[in-house]
Amino acid sequence: MKFLAFITPAIALIWSFSSADLQIYRHNYSKVVTDKILCAKLISDLEKEKNNSAVYLGYLGAYQTIWANHVFSPLEKLNTFKKGKKNIEQAIRQQPKNAELRFIRFSVQKNAPAFLGYRSNLKEDEEFIRKNRDAIGSEIISKHIDALIKD
Numbered sequence: 845m846k847f848l849a850f851i852t853p854a855i856a857l858i859w860s861f862s863s864a865d866l867q868i869y870r871h872n873y874s875k876v877v878t879d880k881i882l883c884a885k886l887i888s889d890l891e892k893e894k895n896n897s898a899v900y901l902g903y904l905g906a907y908q909t910i911w912a913n914h915v916f917s918p919l920e921k922l923n924t925f926k927k928g929k930k931n932i933e934q935a936i937r938q939q940p941k942n943a944e945l946r947f948i949r950f951s952v953q954k955n956a957p958a959f960l961g962y963r964s965n966l967k968e969d970e971e972f973i974r975k976n977r978d979a980i981g982s983e984i985i986s987k988h989i990d991a992l993i994k995d
Contacts, residue, residue, distance in 0.1 A: 865893070869903040870984040873951075874991075876907060880914040883907055898938035902945045905931030909952050922960075928952070929962055943976040944985055951992055 869886060876883035890904040908928030912921040932952060936945050950969035956962045973989060980986055 865889075865895075866899065866903075867982075867984065869900075869907075870982055870988075873903075873906070873984075873988060876910050877913065883911055883914055887911060898935040898942060899944060901931050901938070902935035902942075902948045905929065905933075905935060906948045906952055909956070925956075925960060925962075941976075943973055943979045944982070946972045946976075947980070947985060947989055947992075951988070954992065 869890070872879075872882060872886060876886060887904065887907045890900060890907065893900050893904075905928040908931060909925050911928070912925040915921050915924060929952075932945075932949050936942070936949060939945055946969045949965055950973060953963045953966050953969070970993060973993065977986070977989065980989070
């Protein structure tokens with residue numbers, strides 16, 4: 845019994861760090877568009893992340909697509925965007941009913957240049973987000989959604 849008394853708080857502590865980390869990625873989502881250093885740091889942190897959840901993969905993909913704005917070479921822009929797109933799509937395949945992941949894809953597609961051809965889920969994702977908005981427990985993401993989708 846003493847072991848369980850010790851392990852339960854330890855699990856809660858680990859869980860709180862993971863949630864806190866996720867809050868950092870959520871909070872900085874709109875900031876990385878203009879902050880190259882922050883974007884690079886968060887990509888690096890996400891690549892090292894031991895949490896294999898779809899949401900972390902989705903944020904990695906989103907930050908990678910945003911990183912394309914910060915690099916100079918057109919080839920590097922395209923490659924990093926494709927890498928990010930692949931990660932976002934993989935995350936959504938893992939959790940297709942996750943409203944936060946749909947928000948991530950929607951925000952990337954809405955802001956991606958049309959010539960990249962990554963806009964095919966805009967209507968579908970917007971409808972999904974509107975219908976499942978209550979499933980998003982993060983106040984930060986709710987604010988991001990408000991800014992992105994004008995009701």
